[in-house]
Amino acid sequence: MRDKNRASPDINYSREHRETVGEILSANARIQCRKVNVYYGDKHAIQDVTLDIGRNEVIALIGPSGCGKSTFIRCLNRMNDTVPGCRVTGEILMDGRAIYGPDIDVVPLRAQVGMVFQKPNPFPKSIFENVAYGPRIHGLALSKAELEEIVEVSLRRAGLWDEVKDRLNHPGTGLSGGQQQRLCIARTIAVNPEVILMDEPCSALDPIATAKIEQLLDELRSQFTIAIVTHSMQQAARVSQRTAYFHLGRLIEVGETAQVFTNPQHQLTEDYITGRFG
Structure with a gap:
């Protein structure tokens, strides 16, 4: 029987709901988002x-297609800046600094907050050059060694x-899909980011490659x-410490x-997790 205290599908979108649904981690937070709105x-x-x-957690963003998961994480490294007509309001702080502030240079921000996309996208370069590209342009290496x-x-x-x-000079595009995705992860972490955003990184991979990525997430x-961001609730349950439902x-x-998976507090969450919609 459904807990009578659980919120109903008729969401109370009052100011109080909007301010309390987001779990506040205070001192342990690497990123703090407050009343973020995105308009296209x-x-x-x-x-x-x-x-x-x-800090040092994996948070999974789940929800039906088109619910805003990818749009939200693209706010965290200002990738939405590249979308014509996109406008972001509210406040996003990283280590206490507003990333949408007028003094923020997005180039070092995107190195600090790296992103791995749904489809592996290695550069048309060698395996070595794929990983070396970022450190080279950011001046992170003073010598070839x-x-x-x-x-x-x-x-x-x-x-x-x-x-x-043994094949670092071979094209990165010649690797398998799972290897290409791990190459993209290597390329991301080569510039010493503090945050890694992943937008459905395993959706194009087979189960064996997916398992390797999931093991890697636990290590990273x-x-x-x-x-x-994942459409797989099983994956969210395996890899994340916290889950957010959009x-x-x-x-x-x-x-x-x-x-969230065993005792969701909102009926919409339970309906999605149990397959009633989505």
């Missing part, structure tokens, strides 16, 4: 989202070094803050992953 022209795509993302060390360390952290160490969590551009519920 006249379309109100994200509505009053308040959410903290903690330092650059080679960064490439090796990044490939090791991405779980790919042993598979490619000790060094990075990770936000992952519906029609609104954050409905966020909490410890086990709690």
